[in-house]
Amino acid sequence: MDLYEHQGKELFGAHGVPTTEGRVATTVEEVRSGAVALGGGRVVVKAQVLTGGRGKAGGVKVADGPDDAAAKAAAIFGLDIKGHVTRRVWVEKAVDIAKEYYLSITFDRGEKRPLFMLSTMGGMDIEAVAVDHPDALARLHLDPAIGMRPFFLRRLLFAARVPKDEHRAVGSLIEKAYAMYLAIDAMLIEVNPLVITTTGEVIAADAKVTVDDNALFRHPAIEAMRDTAAADPQEQMARERHVTYVKLDGSVGILGNGAGLVMSTLDVVDEVGGSPANFLDVGGGADADKIVTALEVILSDSKVKAILFNIFGGITRCDEVARGILAALERLTITVPIVVRLDGTNDLEGRRLLAEAAPPNVFAERTMLDAARRVVALAEGA
Amino acid sequence: MAILVTSETRLVVQGITGREGTFHTLKNRDYGTKVVAGVTPGKGGETVDGIPVFDTVAQAVAATGANTSMVFVPPRFAADAIYEAADAGVALIVCITEGIPAHDMLAVYSYLAPRGIRLLGPNCPGALSPGIANVGIIPAQVFAPGGIGLVSRSGTLTYQIGGELAQLGLGNSTIVGIGGDPVIGTSFIDALTLFQADPQTEIIVMVGEIGGNEEEKAADHVLAHVTKPVFGYIAGRTAPPGKTMGHAGAIISGSSGTAAAKVAALEERGVRVGSNPTEVARMVAERAGR
Known part of the structure; x- marks a missing residue:
């Protein structure tokens, strides 16, 4: 979850990081x-x-x-x-700015350690600084087994060539920012610029803070900062209904089980000439009600011209998915065609249910590629 | 031979009395996995369909000689469960749980790695050695024994590719789901190393996705250390930057972690990458002479 600057600064204040x-x-x-x-x-x-x-x-x-x-x-x-x-x-x-520095603490998943970056060339695009003046950007990983120690701050401050008379104040700010990073389960804390005022104070003049979504259960006050009004209406609806959904701008609505399979389905639809309208993962073990809910989310996007169900059942049972599709056709007004590909657990039963009910505008395909081609043709014909 | 889960596996299930825990434990046992114990604090002395339940992992290990643990506990208790298994001397911990905070996992990783304790996952479907043992939630009916080692960050995408391989008459040594989180215990490189050393494995398929740089690191490893043929697939070519695509780890940050960069890194180092699951299966079948 990304926080607004003012929310980040509120957290800075609560954790003793000097800010505006x-x-x-x-x-x-x-x-x-x-x-x-x-x-x-x-x-x-x-x-x-x-x-x-x-x-x-x-x-x-x-x-x-x-x-x-x-x-x-x-x-x-x-x-x-x-x-x-x-x-x-x-x-x-x-504030009366004398100098602008740059500070960030990033959760570095590749190195499995927090990465600290510090530069005296702040106030500008740091990626440009990294390219044009690599020596001016100090990068240092902290070993979580050792934790934050004075030597680490010294290494960072000397590497960034921060003047010695500023070490105490800048070091103290970094130490507090790291304590906050740990306390709030941050994935990123970025301060650009970190301002040295004309009177020698050190102040975090901006705040870019990202918190781990998976840790929000232990930070209800941060969760409450979520700006639901600014969220995309479909994405907000999906969040309220506990459906994993990402809005895109195409015309083919996509529903599948498992993040990897759904991502792959988007790619295949794109490969055969279509444009995905969304990413939607119903997750493992979805029942008929969950399928109806998921379809409601997809259909709330008026750009959707056709829908592709791509299910490879492991925990998810294909017969349950078929029941969900039939239930949705009864409960909702669905005017767009639906292409269904069912494979894996109870696939024969699922296909049989759909074949027997034979709803108009629902088309079964046996493979992922054929299903993608069919749905793209239907979306274009609409 | 297979890797990770074998005929030597003696499984203890943490969270055995939960709905999902019970369901998959019994499926794993039905498949032939030696499930020797379960753990649910406060339910020691009970049984789940004949499997003894203990209050602690230490008790379970002492009583049954369990050497592998499967973690099925909710995200806020999962890190504690992993530490408990490690502390009890379990050599392989398979964590199915999705949604564990990244900071928790970083601390767990920093503890386990120097001690040589293997963690698979979290947010993974487990590992299946067809015909031998299944630890996790992979639907075993899709897969047959054979010579293809399959390693993937995604569960269902693995079923998709495994299903396509099966239709072409190809089976698997082991299917390893390494998990969709940003911090996971077993990397592509770890799995590639195990497959390279496994006599049953003839060809390796690695299935990656957007986010992080583990595929790029694996590509370097393949060039330097893997002599068996390796094929790849990367999901998320059309994913927009900055959006988490279902898996907590599947996110393009700025310009890093894109599918294009991963495909390029793999192909430059001799790993052929299919543009969709069907094509990967076909490439593998061709190489295997089917």
Whole structure:
């Protein structure tokens, strides 16, 4: 789960990571009152969207006082940044920047250790820094068996060539950020820029935080931060109904069991000239009700012109899937054709059920490739 | 011969009294796997269809000589269950559970790896050596004994490819599901190493997907250490970046972990990659002379 900057900063505050003071706002009036509450001086108004490149898109503006902040915010609300519409902003006290650094802590799955990256060339695209000035980006893995130790911070700070008089303050911030990384099950904490102010303070001026979805059960306060209004409506519906679904923009609705098989089904549909409308994994052991629910999610996308069921039953029983399809045809109004491929556990029974009921607009195919070709032809004919 | 699960396997099931745990335990036993014990804290002394249940893994190992554990407990207790099995001296732990926090698994991995304790999974379907033993949830009826070693991050995709191979008359030495999570105990490289050393295995098929760089690392390993023919398939060519595709580990982060990069890495190192499951099966059959 990706967090907004203001949510990340709220967590920074709770974990002692020095950061900017600010207010979140969803209206121009709230921006004005927020700026007043922050002392009425110079503030920065920042679009809260879950994507990078806000500055270039005009989503970050400095303002002189509450009235100016309100005026600047009026231009930011509604701004489309790479497909993300700005509906909330963060108003924060402006800081006097002397230098901008970069810090990140990443869950490195390949190395199975957290990766720390630190650079004195912050405030810009770090991937560009890594390419153009590789020496300026210090990269160091922490051994979880040893844990965070002073020597590790020294290695990182010296490698990044941070001036010695800043070691204590920057090191302390990194130590607290890592404690937070562990405490909240973070997959990523990125601070760009990490600001050194003109008075020598060290402040996390931005926050990009990603938390492990599988660990949200032990972080209810973070789970509650989820912005359901910003989510894609189909994806939100799927989440509420516990269906694993990813929205795409094609016309072939796809349903299968198991993540790998569904991914492969998308690829095969694409290979034979179609365009997948979604990824949907009904999971292992889906019963008829789950199939009906899943079909409802797929059909809520009006772009869907035909649906492909690709089932290779292990735990999932093909007869149960067939019953689900027949139940859905009774309970829902389905006008698009459905192509069904059933293989594995109880496949004969499943195919027999469909053949006997012989619903119009449902087509059985024996192989994955033939099913993909059929559904693409039907979607194009629609 | 087969790998990982063999006639020597003596299985203890952690979480045997749960619905799924009971169902698959009995299926594994029916297939011929020696299921010697189950563990559910507080239910020691009971039996599940004749299989003795113990309160702790240590008790189960002491009483039955179990050498392999299958973990079927909910995600928030799964890491503890793995540690318990390791602490009791179990040499192979197969974790079926999906949804374990990544930080938990990283700590588990850091504990197990230097001690030489093998973990398969988590979020995996287990391992099946056709005709010998099945530990996990792989539908055994799809597979027959033979010379193809199959290793995959995905369960059902493995059934798909195994089913296609079976239709072409080819069987398997062992089918190994290594799991769809970001941190897993047994890597492609581990499975390739075992298959290379296994006399029954003649050809190896590896089935990968988007996310991480384990396929790329495996490609280097194949070039340097594997003399048996290796074929590949990678799922997720059309997956959009930044989206988790069902498996927690199946996500393209920025520009890393794409299917295209994995296919290129494999093909550059002599691993032929099929563009769909049917094509992979056909390539393998051709090589096997079927």
